[in-house]
Amino acid sequence: MIAKRSQLFRVLIVTIVASLGFAGEVTAHHGYDTTYDVGHPRTITGVIKAVRYTNPHIRMQLQTTGKLRRVWRIDLPSPTQAERRGLTRSFLKVGATATVVGWPAYDGSNEMGASQITIGGKTVQVN
Incomplete structure (x- = not known):
């Protein structure tokens, strides 16, 4: 009985320690449906003003053209996922005109x- 409790205790400790190792990654990640209105897609076109090609997500700033010139923050997948889909650093050039289809923030x-x-x-x- 004591041996089983000891083994169970070790498994519990290993599980807790392993979970703590992923805590930052889990809290930094979010599902699109919790932040963005996936039921109402939108299309915007503009000029890429900045790109941050780092984890956990690539971030891009897109300045729209026309009367309502707004700067949009665009959330893209992680660099690893993006590259698998063909979204490379060289594709996201500052100054290029881009059309983005996606979901606006709630x-x-x-x-x-x-x-x-x-x-x-x-x-x-990309998603």
Whole structure:
């Protein structure tokens, strides 16, 4: 009986320690449906002003053209996922015109979770 409790205790300790190792990654990650309104996709076109190609997600700033010139924050997948789908660093060039189809943030801010992005006639499905 004591041996089983001791073994169970060791398994519990290993599980807790392993969970703590992933805590930062888990809290930093979010599902698109908790932040973005996936039921109401939107399309915007503009000029890429900045790109942060780092984990946990690539972030891009896109300035729309026309009367309502807004800067949108675009949330893209992680660099690893993006590259698997063909969304490379060289594709996301500052100054390029891009069309993004995605989901606007629930909070009404100029933020969008991207579903696909088109630059120079090439479309990449990102989510």
